[in-house]
Amino acid sequence: MLKTLFLTLLVLTIAVGGGAASVWVMLEEAGPVGAVSAGPWTAFPSAGTREADPYSRARFARRGGVPLGPSEGITFTAGRDSNGRGLRRECAYRIAGAMPASRFWTFYAAGPEGALLPPFKRRRAALHSQMVLRQSDNSFSIAVSRHPMPSNWLAVTGEGPMQLVLTLFDTPVASGARVDELSLPRITRTACDG
Template sequence: MFRTVLTILYVLALALGLGGASAWYVTERFAGFDPLTIGQWTGSPQAGAGRADPYARARAARTSDVPLGTAEGLVLTATRDTDGAILNGACAYRIAGRAPAARLWTLRMARPGAGTIEGRPDLPSHLSSRSVLREPDGSFRIMLAPDVQPGNWLHPGHDGPIRLILTLYDTTVAANVGLADVTLPVIEEVECQA
């Protein structure tokens, strides 16, 4: 009798533990069934569509994000630099290139699995296509570093892992992948003191 009760408790604890771990994994790490990957950037074009998979809906509910519909835009995230190293707020990075055609784009930072990093109000924590300084050829260079940098500069807000979030509003990127050459900014490590 006692052995049966222990077995039932063990099975219940195991089921709850594995169920909780799988739910965390799916809402935290799983890219979804329809990930769009361009260079270092990954997005889910169907996340805001009516046919979004249940995992995308669960992720949106967990993070309190309102996913953009396919016609509204696309949210892309990057967690690694060109060498494959995890982005860290203690390091300096150069984000360079061009953004795809969009009515507006924004670039902000967040902790992995959390919302936007709220840094000090006197330090820049986000940029948009309307505020970024551009090169004569239309490209841009943004420095993400804990120390002040000339030109376009973002302060990481904390030491530790970060993810970059590039939101493209009113864009056709998701529809054009495979039909047109879509390029996104490249994230290169400049120096790291972590």
């Protein structure tokens, strides 16, 4: 009787512990399913659709995010520059090029977990399409730095890794265009402190 009770508890402990561990690995350690890359930028076009896998849905729910539907837009993230080096807050970057067709877009710097970086002297680490100065060919250049820069400047604070997040709203890209064939802005490291 005691042996049966012990074996039952052992099996339940292994089953519950193993199940919890596998869920943790899938949510925290495993790479997201359905990623599409365009240069250093990565998007998950199926995240807000019925085709999204259950783990992607759980990741968004756990972080408190709501993925955009296919007719709403698409979000791209970059944790590396165009040369493959990790993005760091103590470095300065130049984001340059043309933006794919969209009604509106936002661009911000985030920590590795995706949270918006703290403001720099009342200046948020975020820009949008209606506040960016453009060239005559509709291209633009944005400086991402801890130090003030002329023209379009995205202020970042602190030290350590970061990611850049670009969201295109009301764009043909979100509803079926080939994301991996897009020409998104290049991310070039221009300097580093220290």
